[in-house]
Amino acid sequence: MTKVTRRNFLKSGTALAGGMAGILAIGRAPAFAQGATVHWLRWNDFVPASDQLLRKELLPAAEKALGIKINLETVNGNDLQPRITSAIQSGSGPDIIMLFNNHPQIYSESVIDLSDIAGRVSEAEDGYYDLCKSNSADGQKWISLPWTIVGAMIAYRKSWFDEVGSPAFPDTWEKYREVGKKLKAKGRPIGQTLGHTFGDAPTFSYPYLWSWGGTEVEKDGKTVNINKKEVIESVKFMTAFWKEAHDEGGLAWDDTNNNRAFLSQTISATLNGASIYIESLRNPDKYITDTGAKLNTDIQHAPLPKGPAGQFAMHTYFSHVIPSYSKNQDAAKALLKWIHTKANYEPWFVSQKGFATPPTHEWEKHKLWDEDKVMTPYKIAGRLGQTPGYPLPTSGKKAAEVLTKYIITDMYAKAVQGATAEDSVKWAQDELQKIYT
């Protein structure tokens, strides 16, 4: 039996204050963690294997290492915001909450500063991508800790595009519209949501707007000038593009509909994370093409085409906040620190098979990106994306309000439903002005 001398005890105590060395010295978890239960709220991952990995391997390991209990709860992605709003208002709820895109900005007064962990991760992993800071920092501090980026690329059917004379994916909107017209004539339209859903709708409508030269606000952060010729043109183009080339049911789609439609082979292309391809890899015998080939051999990924003002992208961004009401803030921070070490984050990243791109540059070197060429475009997703509120450097509260009110998406959806382009853009101008001025 180890004899506890006064000197040993003091040594252990000092080490405890220093961190892990202390834990090892006395063989016990940190003092904060004794009996603490951390409630972690996340979305139902589009790659279910990752949730399984968390539940069965990573979190039990974290519980052992940190001496805490972890209660992982997963919900539909669109339900995360209602949960955090009610939790903050009632002053009780999960200790760690996942949020999408710039949603943390809405709750900036009610979450704790995570700059220390963010600084450590950034330093250890060659820095965060710019879009992380724009979404997760409020100008002074990190209000949420970047978790991952789900790259938005167009998944398309290579053989069907070949059939209509487009062996390479169209690189401009005009070309995409022409190809889409031919595909729809063959009963294989493009599938795109313009509904109220967190991922695929804004990651399409925002870059589309930017590529025509439109922005929700000017660089001064106050002037709204969306009601201009370029944007009206973009809306007119979209209306015709929709009718000629798209599955018109897309107005009512959420983030799951296009996955189902693509996998059941009713659409030829859709903007998405790589979840469609990953699902077709997971069940290769379930998804067979009309020629008898495995569907996964016929899927390719491409970025959104260029518009008159250039080529843009917006990716769905994931981060975690710790609400100020949490009584387990230290334990929650310890868990985030633990999961964001390279050794612990890597198994989760690998289980995503490229669906999720990590938020730091370091992971671009990971061998996973060399394993499957179809997934390679996602490697640098983090470098290319802009954030809502572009061209502002930080996607602040106002941009978050615009995003959660779906104003940009609705501008196009209204026109597609029959409103004139001029009216739709004027409506958007009025709505944006109410927010920015």
Add this chain to the structure above:
Amino acid sequence: MAIAESRVETKVYMPQAPRPRLRLLEDERWLAFVLLLPTVVLLAAFIAYPFLRGILLSVTDARVGVPGNFVGFANFYKIFNDGIFRTSVYNTFLYTGVTTVFKLALGLWLAVLLNRNFRGKAFTRAFILLPFIIPTVLSTFAWKWMFDPTFSVLNWLLYHLGLITGRINWLGDPELAMISIIIVNIWRGVPFFAISLLAGLQTISPELNEAAAIDGARPWQRFWYVTWPLLLPVTMVVVLFSVIQTFADFQIVYVMTGGGPANATHLFATYAYQIGIGTGILSEGAAISLAMFPVLFLVVIIQLLYIRRVEVR
């Protein structure tokens, strides 16, 4: 033996005087107060407090996690100048009006049918209640699948019956989306009307109808001049409940369309939810919710006055 030892103490039974607190309950006014107290507490906690809190929120600029400052009626001014709010108001009236008419007509028709004797009556009555028994969210998800833009079983059926050649965009077209949510609300609400009106029909003595028949009244006349007037008070109560519930409906629209496409199917409740919970502007969300109140209050007053008049008559 000493006299003192042989004395037997006699006790006269005297019931204990009630404790002052119990004595108080003998007073009917206090008893009524005590009996009503739990209800008052529940109403205060779950109705009055949230209502007052809603009023207070609506006159501030509170956001989620930020208490906000007093802004008077600025939120109301803002929402009355908001196009989506006006659409929501129109939708709510349309949704409530159309569904109530259909629910009443179909419910009454079903109630009259179920009031007759036929084999399997008990089973049919239980079966008809199903839409009302199944949790709304669950049944609405089933409907969402039936109206799915890509995999709609209704489209499949209509296509295979040769009635359509292309897909009907049920939830993607603003008007069809509105019709779809109206259909689901009617489907869900008809059993409530049917069973409540059936209960009302069963309180009407068959002798009245028989007497009218002997006097030569035809079935329609018997219904119009005998059954309907007697059923009217029950009908008014059922309509009152239904209007209140439908006007404040949330679940069906939230699950089916989320207020889309492009805000075309928002009702008061779903729009308040989007602004208050989704965007975190609690004060505006509360103002949108409160805008419902005067309308509902008016409906309740009119209907209660009408019911009282019918009862007095």
